[in-house]
Amino acid sequence: MDTSTWTLRPAEPDDVEPIAELRAVVMRPDLERLGRFDEHRVRQRFRDSFVAPHASVILAEGRFAGCVALRPAEDAHWLEHFFIDPNLQGRGLGSAVLRTLLERTDADGTLVRLNVLQGSAARRLYERHGFSVESENPVDVFMVREPRTG
Numbered sequence: 452m453d454t455s456t457w458t459l460r461p462a463e464p465d466d467v468e469p470i471a472e473l474r475a476v477v478m479r480p481d482l483e484r485l486g487r488f489d490e491h492r493v494r495q496r497f498r499d500s501f502v503a504p505h506a507s508v509i510l511a512e513g514r515f516a517g518c519v520a521l522r523p524a525e526d527a528h529w530l531e532h533f534f535i536d537p538n539l540q541g542r543g544l545g546s547a548v549l550r551t552l553l554e555r556t557d558a559d560g561t562l563v564r565l566n567v568l569q570g571s572a573a574r575r576l577y578e579r580h581g582f583s584v585e586s587e588n589p590v591d592v593f594m595v596r597e598p599r600t601g
Contacts, residue, residue, distance in 0.1 A: 457544060459551070462506035462518065470508075470518045470532065471497045477534045481568040485590055497532065506532060509548055511539060521552055527562035527595070533573070545573075549580050557599045566591045 462470075471494040482488035502522065509517040517535040521528050530552065535545050556563050565582065567574050569592055582594040 455543070455547075457509060457511045457516065457547060459507040459509060459519075459548070462501075462503045462508050462520075464503050466503070466506070466508055466518070467498055467501050469515060470501070470506075470534070473517065473534045473536065474532070477537060478568070481571045484570060485568060487590065501532070509535065509544070511544060516544065517548075519548055519552065521556070521563075524564075527564045528556055530563055530565040533565075545576055546580070549576065553580060553596070553599075560598045560600070562598060563596045564593065566593045568592070 474497045475490070475493045478493055479488055482493065502520070505522045506518055506520040508515060509519060515536075516539050518532055519530070519534075520532040522531055530549075533545070533549075535548075553563065563582075564585070565577065567577060569587070569590060571592075574592060574594075577594055577596075580596070581599070582596045585593045585595040587593060
């Protein structure tokens with residue numbers, strides 16, 4: 452599948468189950484490494500926090516390739532639920548999607564926050580795009596990115 456041909460479409464309530472499944476697949480290695488994988492909980496946490504109006508489905512060549520959410524908060528936007536099909540990872544799709552979202556938040560002058568699991572390879576992606584560590588605990592790394600201007 453050509454990952455250079457991608458689009459975002461607004462998420463719909465019917466997207467919750469395919470995304471919950473993708474979350475379980477993508478997060479399993481890191482959660483297992485941290486001793487925190489639970490077959491039911493990994494899906495239910497997503498179902499409980501999914502807000503379709505803040506989420507987008509990533510399509511590559513018109514097919515489901517992942518999802519991402521940008522949730523407005525009091526002082527920032529939270530980048531959440533950013534999952535790419537493992538078969539499509541490492542091909543620039545995540546960087547392209549992230550770059551597009553950050554161009555929007557930069558235009559709005561909005562701070563972006565996220566959290567990533569300790570030891571996750573995704574942390575390098577976020578660091579390449581200007582995120583820095585704000586705080587961390589044994590499970591999560593909380594990162595922040597100031598808006599870029601000019």
